Amino acid sequence: MTRDIPGPGGSWLLGNLADFRAGMLPFFERCRRDYGTVVALRLGPRRLILLSDPSLIEEVLVTKNKSFKKHFATRLLKPVLGNGLLLSEGNQWLRQRRLVQPAFSRRFTDEFVQIVRLHTSRLADTWRQNPRRELYHDMTQLTVQIAAHAFLGISDAKDTEEIGACLEVTHADFERRFQQPWSLPTWIPTAPNRRLHRAVQSLTSIIDRMIDERRKDADGRHDALSLLLRAEDEQGERMPIQLLRDEVMTLLLAGHDTTANGLTWTWSLLAQHDGVMSRLRDELRHAKSETHPRDEASFARKIVKESMRLFPPVFVFGREAISAMNLGDYPIQKGDSILMPQWVVHRDAQFFPDPLAFDPDRWTTEFERELPKYAYFPFGGGPRVCIGKEVAMVEATGVLAALASEFDVSLEDPAGLTPWPTVTLRPKGPVWAHIRRRNGSVTTSRIERQTGSDV
Template sequence: MSAALTERVESPPGPKGNWLSGNLPAFRRDRLGFLTECARTYGDVVAFRLGPRKMMIVNHPDLVEEVLVTNNRHYIKHFSLRMTEKTLGNGLLTSEGDFWRRQRRLAQPAFHRERIAAHAEVMVAFTERMLQHWHDGAVYDVQEEMMRLTLEIIAKTLFDADVSGSSADLSAAMETVLRCFTARVNTLIRLPYFIPTPNNVRLARAVKRLDAIIFEIIARRRASGEDRGDLLSMLLNAQDENDGDRMTDRQLRDEAMTLFMAGHETTANTLTWAWYLLAQHPESEARLHEELDQVLGDRAPTLADLPRLPFAEHVITESLRVHPTVWLVGREAIVPTVVGGYRVPVGTTVYMSQWVVHRDPRFFDDPESFRPERWQDGLMKRIPRYAYFPFGGGPRICIGNNFAMMESVLLLATIAQRFRLGLQPGTKAKLMATMTLRADGGLPMVVSSRRGLST
């Protein structure tokens, strides 16, 4: 255990920065590299500044647990997330306090294991529909393909809506939102949204496109009056315990937008990185194909097959370790508190980076390497609880974590059963750390039919 976990001092060490911008230029240039270097140079608790904002990053699982679990009531979501209000409004990801607890309670039943299990057939069917348009030897932007697929799945399973005709437009708008968010975080002086800067104009147009589609889904459901047993029906029919009020269209929009963004973006990126990593590790790819051939043969995977596809699950687990879709979580102190023996003043943001902790050699052998087999002998039980936290943790752990894992494994199995995905010579993905970890500029890959089943 490092000294930072036991030593009690006022302020943690950290890199010196510019008197005005602090460490923002270095953070802006290479977010992942900056946080990694902070951990390597200064240890388990590091202080730095992004402009006027005081930041800390904790790099040990025990300290992550201290922030997310033990002392979670000392914190709220961090300042960057509050910059998403233009897009996400006051949804599950951004809301706080009693309102958040109420919304979480209303949404939780939609993510119970029994209910999400019923979505397995939809996930596989939508994937097979996509594969009907794949051709042997063709090149596809796999990130774009996964984005469209997971968007259509989340719309169908949670809102019983068919967005196949507008999925490309939705995905493009969401990517614009993420790029605008990144640009705003990277800026020292943030102008109000009503000032028509190029970034604000792009954001406004993207949000308008998203709103049009989501409000249309809500309006159609209100007009039909149907209770389809999905998340949208639950939210529409929910009544406040005190005054009996139901959600406004705006509240419904905020929750729908949050789940659209979080529910498809993360899974799509997880699968994108899984294909990228498998293409560079043919031995792992061959083992995955062997498992799928033995368990499935030529038939489509089902929910019942998942316990018999452990290596497929390990591929997803390891992809989330090496290239964590959610690469950073943060909390802002609302009362004076302490982490790792260091004082955390009110208003300080404490970051915890999956990218950093998941690659720590104290907890993972050969941490830079993609080795799905490392999980097969109970590694999860041997490492500290928060050495691996792809979905966050504590009361605000991702509400859809089980949904995302089931979807990721089923989609991986359905696609890998039919196709191999290979990198074009010289292709190297460029990491883009926005709200999620994306491949900047997409990821073109060559698909090769495994059984001559492509059309």
């Protein structure tokens, strides 16, 4: 017995395009409220199914994952990410995942903690000198510096700046094409396309230079590029150069903007919740700085988790059915796009009592045990779960810990803070904040001196 999938209808030609454009987040919320957890939508000829039921999301990501491929919107990233992990499919994806996964070992993460600390302490110096800050900008710069250092082994400021500027161009281009899917293909030499090509070329030439350097001397290095250069599959084969480039590009792109958004939302929430901030400080006073970012039970982690519940950096993601099937009792046709909105599921009162409250304490072991697995999925799930999941948690927790122990943050315009859903969930417009040093704080410079800055 199959069930019809309800939905809001729409224009005969464009379907629900106007609803999407009027505001994706409120539209998703309205669909959930008025039609339930499985809702049929349309964009032109394409049928979309908005899925907010954790057990059906698990079917898509885990039990029936082989019946799906990546969603058409994700493929907009192809001109930049090529066949890197985020976009590849089937056996090519599996082979690459097996080659890349070992790079994110315990050893890598240990070194990563030091890299996070080093760059955060530099940001702390800037905060001391100039206390009026734009948080989204600061968090983006910081995550670019960390990504360039950890993934490519770059600590040179000029290269890092260049990488940051190019990533900004590629990101703006994704946003443009995400909002205007009918944009001309990237091979047509329009002004935006030429700008994109220049940015990709520039990134590629930095990556190629680093590949050459690491080829001559990768021994003892633990940046992701050096590890990927040495990685071999079961036949003893190494990654072809183009795939190596695609993977490094994927790590840079997938690994900085998501974390920067997560951190910006976390600061914005902390700035509005003094009680949570002072509890965090109490914990930091007693925590061992070496192990703290990896401590899964820490209050800092609970803060990051709760912030990604309310403001998931990836607020929706999708799959495309490659064959007809049922999800639960609902018939899915070949070619249907399945959208899984973290934004909606993470705010469902059925799973999260008082869902709009920022309450890091809800994340007890018992609460997590009882929570349906896909009621909280900021990093996706199943075989294609985010490969940088642990790295992102360590980074967010490490940055938070290093800065919160020294500074108070207050927003200039908390009421003006609005989520802006593009490829990721960013704040709309700048997030201006005042930074104040606390008396008796442990400065991050001292932490840097203790741990050394020679990573």
